[in-house]
Amino acid sequence: MKSSQVRWTRFRIVVVFCVFLLAWGGLIWRAASLQIHNRDQLVKVAEQEYLRNIKLIPVRGDIFDRNGEKLAVSLSVDSIYAEPIRIKDPAAMTNQLVRILDLDRGRILKKLSSKSYFVWVKRQVDPDESAAVRALNAKGLGFIKESKRFYPNFSLASHLLGFVGVDAQGLEGIEVAYDDYFRGEVAYMPVMRDALGRTFQDRLSKSRPSMKGDNLTLTIDRRIQFVVEKALNRAVREYNARSGICIVLRPRTGEVLAMAVAPGFNPNVYGQYPPKRWRNIALTDSFDPGSTLKIFLVAAALEEGVVKPFDRLDCGNGFMSIGSRVVHDSRGYGRLTVSNIVKYSSNIGAVKIGRRLGSDHFYTYLANFGFGSKTGIDLPGESFGLVRPCDKWTEVDAANIAFGQGISVTAIQMVAAMSALANDGLLMRPFVVSKITDPSGKIIKKFRPQVVRRVVSERTAREARRMLRMVVEEGGTGMLAEPEGYPAAGKTGTAQKLDKNTRSYSKTKFVSSFVGFMPYDDPELAVLVILDEPWPKFFGGVVAAPTFKEIGEKVLPLLNLAPRSRPSVMTSTLEKKRNSELERHFGLVGQVKAGFKPYQLNRKMAGQNS
Amino acid sequence: MVEKETTVSAGQWDYILLLTTLLLVGGGVVMVLSASSFLAEKRFNDAYFFFKPQLVFMLVGLALMLILKNIPYQFVCRLSYLWLFIAIVGLILVFVPGVGHKVGGSSRWLHLGFISGQPSEFAKFALVTVLASSLAAKRNVIKSFAYGLAPHLIILGILAGLIVIEPDLGTCVILVVITVVMLFVAGVRISYLLSLVGLSIPVLAVLILRHGYQLRRIIAYLAPWDDPLGAGYHIIHSFYAFALGGLTGVGPGAGRQKLFFLPEPHTDFIFSVVGEELGFIGVALISFLFLCLVWRGIVVALNAYELEGTYLALGLTLIIGVQAFLNMFVVTGLLPTKGLALPFFSYGGSSLIMNFICVGIIMNVASQSKR
Numbered sequence: 001m002k003s004s005q006v007r008w009t010r011f012r013i014v015v016v017f018c019v020f021l022l023a024w025g026g027l028i029w030r031a032a033s034l035q036i037h038n039r040d041q042l043v044k045v046a047e048q049e050y051l052r053n054i055k056l057i058p059v060r061g062d063i064f065d066r067n068g069e070k071l072a073v074s075l076s077v078d079s080i081y082a083e084p085i086r087i088k089d090p091a092a093m094t095n096q097l098v099r100i101l102d103l104d105r106g107r108i109l110k111k112l113s114s115k116s117y118f119v120w121v122k123r124q125v126d127p128d129e130s131a132a133v134r135a136l137n138a139k140g141l142g143f144i145k146e147s148k149r150f151y152p153n154f155s156l157a158s159h160l161l162g163f164v165g166v167d168a169q170g171l172e173g174i175e176v177a178y179d180d181y182f183r184g185e186v187a188y189m190p191v192m193r194d195a196l197g198r199t200f201q202d203r204l205s206k207s208r209p210s211m212k213g214d215n216l217t218l219t220i221d222r223r224i225q226f227v228v229e230k231a232l233n234r235a236v237r238e239y240n241a242r243s244g245i246c247i248v249l250r251p252r253t254g255e256v257l258a259m260a261v262a263p264g265f266n267p268n269v270y271g272q273y274p275p276k277r278w279r280n281i282a283l284t285d286s287f288d289p290g291s292t293l294k295i296f297l298v299a300a301a302l303e304e305g306v307v308k309p310f311d312r313l314d315c316g317n318g319f320m321s322i323g324s325r326v327v328h329d330s331r332g333y334g335r336l337t338v339s340n341i342v343k344y345s346s347n348i349g350a351v352k353i354g355r356r357l358g359s360d361h362f363y364t365y366l367a368n369f370g371f372g373s374k375t376g377i378d379l380p381g382e383s384f385g386l387v388r389p390c391d392k393w394t395e396v397d398a399a400n401i402a403f404g405q406g407i408s409v410t411a412i413q414m415v416a417a418m419s420a421l422a423n424d425g426l427l428m429r430p431f432v433v434s435k436i437t438d439p440s441g442k443i444i445k446k447f448r449p450q451v452v453r454r455v456v457s458e459r460t461a462r463e464a465r466r467m468l469r470m471v472v473e474e475g476g477t478g479m480l481a482e483p484e485g486y487p488a489a490g491k492t493g494t495a496q497k498l499d500k501n502t503r504s505y506s507k508t509k510f511v512s513s514f515v516g517f518m519p520y521d522d523p524e525l526a527v528l529v530i531l532d533e534p535w536p537k538f539f540g541g542v543v544a545a546p547t548f549k550e551i552g553e554k555v556l557p558l559l560n561l562a563p564r565s566r567p568s569v570m571t572s573t574l575e576k577k578r579n580s581e582l583e584r585h586f587g588l589v590g591q592v593k594a595g596f597k598p599y600q601l602n603r604k605m606a607g608q609n610s
Numbered sequence: 611m612v613e614k615e616t617t618v619s620a621g622q623w624d625y626i627l628l629l630t631t632l633l634l635v636g637g638g639v640v641m642v643l644s645a646s647s648f649l650a651e652k653r654f655n656d657a658y659f660f661f662k663p664q665l666v667f668m669l670v671g672l673a674l675m676l677i678l679k680n681i682p683y684q685f686v687c688r689l690s691y692l693w694l695f696i697a698i699v700g701l702i703l704v705f706v707p708g709v710g711h712k713v714g715g716s717s718r719w720l721h722l723g724f725i726s727g728q729p730s731e732f733a734k735f736a737l738v739t740v741l742a743s744s745l746a747a748k749r750n751v752i753k754s755f756a757y758g759l760a761p762h763l764i765i766l767g768i769l770a771g772l773i774v775i776e777p778d779l780g781t782c783v784i785l786v787v788i789t790v791v792m793l794f795v796a797g798v799r800i801s802y803l804l805s806l807v808g809l810s811i812p813v814l815a816v817l818i819l820r821h822g823y824q825l826r827r828i829i830a831y832l833a834p835w836d837d838p839l840g841a842g843y844h845i846i847h848s849f850y851a852f853a854l855g856g857l858t859g860v861g862p863g864a865g866r867q868k869l870f871f872l873p874e875p876h877t878d879f880i881f882s883v884v885g886e887e888l889g890f891i892g893v894a895l896i897s898f899l900f901l902c903l904v905w906r907g908i909v910v911a912l913n914a915y916e917l918e919g920t921y922l923a924l925g926l927t928l929i930i931g932v933q934a935f936l937n938m939f940v941v942t943g944l945l946p947t948k949g950l951a952l953p954f955f956s957y958g959g960s961s962l963i964m965n966f967i968c969v970g971i972i973m974n975v976a977s978q979s980k981r
Contacts, residue, residue: 016924027944035856043853
């Protein structure tokens with residue numbers, strides 16, 4: 001072989017190697033494209049196909065009252081699912097399941113006969129049912145722990161708490177308002193799926209996130225709530241009312257201690273009640289307040305200086321013409337002081353004060369007391385009520401509004417406004433959640449009392465309180481509201497409802513209420529009681545005041561307030577002032593702070609001595 | 611080569627070739643374990659169902675390699691027509707019921723008592739030995755059609771024809787490529803080779819159209835995303851595997867595409883598992899090892915003692931190299947899907963042992979090389 005031929009052969013062999021080199025280069029380029037350049041896009045498509053994220057719903061956080069009592073808890077219960085593709089004999093399995101679980105045969109058979117990978121058989125089953133199905137040991141059936149909401153106090157505070165749906169989603173009340181906290185962080189457990197559709201968990205990603213939502217502590221006191229509901233339910237029954245509302249607030253802070261609506265419902269089985277039963281009408285519904293509004297009119301007039309407490313106004317012996325209409329009082333009064341107009345709830349007196357004050361001023365004060373706007377309470381569904389702008393008021397409207405007709409307010413607005421008078425003129429935002437804690441007990445959020453605004457001066461508030469005290473004293477319209485052993489103050493209201501048929505005020509349908517606070521000299525509670533359409537008795541001072549009294553008598557001792565002698569409005573203001581100074585520095589006089597145990601203190605002191 | 615002959619030093623090792631081979635086979639058995647254990651566990655209740663025999667084949671192969679390294683390649687070449695005869699008989703026997711064995715519609719397997727294997731693996735070896743000895747013998751008449759081209763084409767035709775009717779188009783393509791490259795290196799007229807390639811195109815087209823699945827594979831190659839759940843399914847899941855591996859891979863054993871998504875994760879698509887578990891770095895490294903193997907083979911061919919050794923070393927290198935690169939091209943979607951094993955990696959005794967035999971003979975050629 002010639003050497004040129006050899007050289008050519010060698011050259012051709014090198015060419016072959018060069019082809020391999022090129023092929024290798026092409027391969028590297030391709031691999032880089034797949035694994036680096038276009039990677040993210042491909043991975044996204046791939047994960048869609050075989051990564052199935054199973055949504056892990058954390059155990060819902062609990063709800064506690066202010067003393068740590070459980071109001072809503074979550075129990076871990078079994079839910080049963082099926083993997084139809086793995087079930088060989090759907091008919092036989094349906095028979096077995098129907099025997100144990102209360103299920104519709106046809107629907108289950110259809111589900112089990114399908115070609116899907118996952119169907120629910122029955123969710124949140126009883127432990128007995130779960131055990132029975134487990135005992136079948138059937139292929140293609142599985143169990144998932146789910147959290148089920150349970151309200152251990154049944155209907156207690158049902159409207160306030162609300163309830164959750166089957167997927168643990170808040171549907172009403174606090175459950176929906178704070179749903180994001182209760183839910184906790186929804187975790188997605190990546191579950192692999194192989195080509196045969198079977199799921200399995202990746203060994204590497206076994207770490208599961210904290211599977212519990214946050215806990216809420218409410219300002220509600222379960223004991224007070226219980227007392228309130230009991231009293232309210234009895235009143236609703238006794239006076240044949242359609243419904244009743246009662247709210248108990250701490251005037252100084254705006255904390256809601258109790259909020260009840262009668263009739264209630266059991267949130268554990270909310271589905272058994274008509275949806276309108278679920279409504280927390282203390283927030284959602286508004287009504288004509290009636291005479292309870294007079295005190296805000298008077299407070300406004302005092303603040304503006306257009307009347308003085310002992311100014312006398314002519315109450316026209318029970319009749320007063322406004323245009324073509326006549327305003328009545330329940331009894332004919334001659335000249336009444338402003339204080340007595342409140343005490344006897346004279347409509348004519350109120351109209352005259354309203355005229356002195358002027359509609360625009362009155363409107364401004366109503367708005368400042370919070371009427372016509374949301375209070376900002378941390379619950380869903382609150383409505384605005386209806387306060388028409390004062391430039392739309394006719395003379396008759398202005399007169400009506402002076403004694404609380406032709407204006408619409410919600411229960412929470414009314415009790416918040418009354419609290420402002422009890423709280424020396426400062427309007428507080430009402431709230432029900434005091435703190436949010438994570439599962440480990442760490443406080444995530446703490447809610448502090450919020451001042452909305454100063455509505456009237458301290459002095460005006462004190463004057464208004466004095467008048468409200470007179471209402472409850474001998475001869476006032478609210479005599480029946482005075483609890484045994486505790487001085488109280490408040491205002492009655494009996495509003496005529498608008499009859500839809502006759503388009504005039506009804507003579508038989510009333511909204512009767514009492515709103516006040518106690519103890520008078522140091523308001524700890526602001527309480528509103530409303531009865532809708534009580535009959536045949538209907539005066540607020542007759543049907544609602546006794547409920548106020550009952551609540552006071554039972555709740556005030558719970559706050560460790562000892563009964564005391566009745567201070568009259570004439571009690572020396574000096575003494576009161578001294579008391580309030582003391583309280584400001586040392587807490588409530590006569591009240592033992594919660595959790596304070598004297599013997600512990602003694603022991604500790606003894607230990608220090610030794 | 612002969613003319614430049616200086617000294618022949620027998621018994622020397624090509625350490626790079628040895629190291630490359632050991633690295634490849636070591637990585638290969640590990641990947642077989644990783645790729646097959648899940649499948650084996652599910653199917654045979656034994657995670658080592660594929661791994662254990664592969665380990666045995668590896669040891670047998672290593673032994674054969676060491677033996678052949680010390681047997682002069684001239685002896686292998688002298689018996690080339692015997693190998694050819696055995697290969698032809700074997701390829702015919704796969705169709706004989708009783709000894710032949712049908713898997714998935716293809717007659718590729720032969721069971722002879724205690725031993726079984728794929729004759730097509732042996733056919734590649736037989737073809738290379740015949741071509742090497744024949745081309746070396748006809749070095750001076752290589753340009754003639756009758757002597758240089760026709761006899762070799764006839765041998766190729768017989769072997770490829772038998773393999774094509776198994777059917778095993780992948781191996782058939784390998785045979786054609788090896789033959790064309792060897793003829794090219796030997797100096798057969800380029801015009802002949804070009805017309806040979808030209809002629810094979812209609813033949814290939816007929817073969818593809820005869821089997822519906824071949825056509826589907828071509829379509830899937832051209833447009834895999836048009837039918838991701840049908841024809842494109844395999845290649846797309848191979849893409850996923852590479853993509854999920856990224857730069858560094860998910861780690862040996864942690865791959866997920868092998869969980870029934872990839873077809874044949876431990877045989878034809880084992881390189882996808884490499885891509886997922888070892889990432890781009892692993893892909894680059896292993897493909898480089900194959901390139902390295904080819905490079906050593908070429909160097910051995912260039913330094914061979916005589917022309918027959920050159921052709922033999924080249925042909926044996928091509929058996930491994932062409933197959934390796936075709937396989938890697940297929941799983942990365944650069945070529946249509948073909949049933950091709952990745953040398954040293956894919957599970958399978960015949961293939962692994964034949965690869966060792968090839969390396970062993972190359973080593974012998976190397977040991978006789980001139981310095």
